[in-house]
Amino acid sequence: MVKLIALYKQPEDPKAFDEHYENIHAPLAKKMPGLKRMEVTKIYGAPMGESPYYLLAEMYFENKEALNQAMQSEEGKAAAKDLMGFAGKLVTMMLGEVTESEVIEGR
Template sequence: MVRFLVLYNKPVDIEAFERHYREVHIPLAKKLPGLRRYSRSRHSVPVRGGEPYYLVAELEWDSMEDIKKAFQSEEGRATAEDMANLEKLSPGVHSMIYELEEM
């Protein structure tokens, strides 16, 4: 299992961010080939202090190969291009890809 994690800071305009995320970005991302799960959580609680993230999104694929194909697809390029819009509304977005290992 491979997970794509996106961490959003508090938006400069919460209403505009929420509208764009809900009406534009989620529908784009849900079209990504091979996507198994898309979840999000709000207002994380930092363990060691600091500011909490406003929104955390997690997207899952079966393999690293699957996520690479998804990101290289037409849908993947459209979703990546739309991230520029979200970054304007929530500056300092962080993201990472990692493989899960069962323990």
């Protein structure tokens, strides 16, 4: 399993960012072919206080080929174009391979 990771810095207008992300960007991203799971985390702080980051989005795909195909698809291109338009200066994009995933229950 691999994932496309988007890490967003604090926006100037969080309300406008949230509205665009939730109503326009996320629905576009969810249309990407091969997307298995999408997890969005709103960051509320850091161990030592405030965080320079606002949001973390992780999009999971079966393998690198599926991720590459999704990014080259019309849906992927539409999501990328939208991203650059509303958050191009705020976002850092990364690609990662999931090496371990375990649910720890009973603690």
